[in-house]
Amino acid sequence: ATPTSIMVGTGKAAENGILFKGGEHLERTHELDAIVLDKTGTITKGKPEVTTFTADRETLQLLASAEKGSEHPLAQAIVAYATEEEVALSDAEQFQAVPGHGIEATVSAQTILVGNRKLMQDHGVAIGDAEQTLIEMEEAGETAMLIAVDGEYRGIVSVADTIKETAPDAIKALQDQGLTVMMLTGDNERTAQAIAKQVGIDDTISEVLPEDKAEKVKELQLQGHKVAMVGDGVNDAPALAIADIGIAIGTGTEVAIEAADITILGGELQLIPKAIKVSHATIRNIR
Ligand code: ADP
Numbered sequence: 001a002t003p004t005s006i007m008v009g010t011g012k013a014a015e016n017g018i019l020f021k022g023g024e025h026l027e028r029t030h031e032l033d034a035i036v037l038d039k040t041g042t043i044t045k046g047k048p049e050v051t052t053f054t055a056d057r058e059t060l061q062l063l064a065s066a067e068k069g070s071e072h073p074l075a076q077a078i079v080a081y082a083t084e085e086e087v088a089l090s091d092a093e094q095f096q097a098v099p100g101h102g103i104e105a106t107v108s109a110q111t112i113l114v115g116n117r118k119l120m121q122d123h124g125v126a127i128g129d130a131e132q133t134l135i136e137m138e139e140a141g142e143t144a145m146l147i148a149v150d151g152e153y154r155g156i157v158s159v160a161d162t163i164k165e166t167a168p169d170a171i172k173a174l175q176d177q178g179l180t181v182m183m184l185t186g187d188n189e190r191t192a193q194a195i196a197k198q199v200g201i202d203d204t205i206s207e208v209l210p211e212d213k214a215e216k217v218k219e220l221q222l223q224g225h226k227v228a229m230v231g232d233g234v235n236d237a238p239a240l241a242i243a244d245i246g247i248a249i250g251t252g253t254e255v256a257i258e259a260a261d262i263t264i265l266g267g268e269l270q271l272i273p274k275a276i277k278v279s280h281a282t283i284r285n286i287r
């Protein structure tokens with residue numbers, strides 16, 4: 001590989017908004033055969049909105065006050081919804097995120113739990129006949145969360161996050177380049193499948209705890225794959241670091257950008273097949 005052709009390649013990429021951290025990444029990009037994309041904020045816009053809330057106003061007040069302590073996009077959607085509904089929030093006395101499962105907080109001396117089935121199971125909360133509603137929302141690609149106050153199930157809050165308009169074309173281009181394309185998410189399998197279907201992805205790896213994302217990438221590497229990981233969140237950083245090529249979404253967190261080998265500006269997924277195209281053109285020219 002001549003340094004000049006590598007410089008021309010990374011230069012051409014940069015003109016298109018694809019920032020390689022070093023020339024060596026161009027060569028490894030050329031060798032990729034699998035690509036794993038995070039769901040929220042990578043395939044979707046990462047700006048979820050509340051579509052359904054089944055409980056009363058008092059529960060909304062507790063729910064949103066509890067979520068105020070969370071950085072998660074799901075939490076921001078809930079707080080925005082409560083604000084629209086003109087519910088005044090209070091400060092939680094206590095707040096704890098339960099990674100991959102939800103949150104636990106104390107508001108006005110009441111214990112609030114918000115999260116998935118696992119969170120409720122772990123706290124022994126019976127969810128009554130909520131299962132059917134959950135399934136319906138998940139089949140629509142939404143993330144439905146259960147709410148409990150003082151150990152008692154109160155209702156569901158469901159949010160929808162729309163896919164990026166360019167995601168289906170970008171994924172098609174990656175598949176046409178011969179890559180195995182997969183989606184990785186902490187969200188449940190039904191929601192994951194619904195979103196994957198909308199963008200043309202067949203393989204989903206769902207219900208993955210934040211700390212286990214890197215492990216999933218490692219497993220693919222042990223199967224002999226050269227893997228790219230695409231992500232935006234703090235949670236994605238270890239997986240971006242361990243992947244053969246880590247690709248950060250420019251609109252994502254600083255932590256993800258630091259861990260990655262490539263950053264695509266503006267979160268435009270079309271830049272990923274473009275980066276691969278540039279790598280092929282450059283490396284083939286060298287050889
Ligand atoms: P993702 O890969 O989409 O970022 P996470 O691992 O962050 O997913 O979250 C997995 C699941 O945990 C969510 O789908 C949701 O059910 C639950 N969860 C996470 N954070 C929150 C929160 N702040 N409030 C309620 N539920 C949450």
Ligand code: MG
Binds near residue numbers: 038
């Ligand atoms: Mg994300």
